[in-house]
Amino acid sequence: MSDPTTIDLRPRDPQPRDPQSQPRPLLRKVLGDVLRRTRRQQGRTLADVADAANVSMPYLSELERGRKEASSEVLASVCDALRIELSDVLAEVRRDLVDDRAQRAAVVRLDAVRSRRAAFGQGRSGAVLPSRPGGPGNVTCLLAA
Incomplete structure (x- = not known):
């Protein structure tokens, strides 16, 4: 039985949930x-x-x-x-x-963002990437020099 003090309101998706994600x-x-x-x-x-x-x-x-x-x-x-x-x-x-x-925010490596853009045929134009199953606002991208 799940913890009665938390609830996950994120949309259900057919893919397995990220093991690091936590309910709200x-x-x-x-x-x-x-x-x-x-x-x-x-x-x-x-x-x-x-x-x-x-x-x-x-x-x-x-x-x-x-x-x-x-x-x-x-x-x-x-x-x-x-x-x-x-x-x-x-x-x-x-x-x-x-x-x-x-x-709970996910951290995404910059090289992962670049490879994801390349996979979707997007260059350095800053085009919006398809959102993750959790919806917008669930990803934090940290940039480092």
């Missing part, structure tokens, strides 16, 4: 990580924050582990209990998602 994280998992990290940075216990947010300690634990989806009301209550703005939590979630995306 679920929002509830990343949000839970941010809430837990914030609580721990404040040196607070689950019981303390759960009591202040008026939610059960097991429920808050499930939120932090990414196993439950928080309603907007519960999320607002937990943010109030942690004395942080929802916008700050969401900004931290965004940073984590951007970091995750950067870690």
Whole structure:
């Protein structure tokens, strides 16, 4: 059984998946990580924050582990209990998602791009190459002198 905290939304293709590719994280998992990290940075216990947010300690634990989806009301209550703005939590979630995306980006060697262009009959014109099965934006090409 696959990990219930991640989901792969990329289009399915008949070719085998790249063994290094990873599924995208679920929002509830990343949000839970941010809430837990914030609580721990404040040196607070689950019981303390759960009591202040008026939610059960097991429920808050499930939120932090990414196993439950928080309603907007519960999320607002937990943010109030942690004395942080929802916008700050969401900004931290965004940073984590951007970091995750950067870690999942493929690195392509320049010589591989050149040979691929040659295979498709494209020279140095800078013509667009056919996209990979993951769609545009999945390849990072690093150039070195």
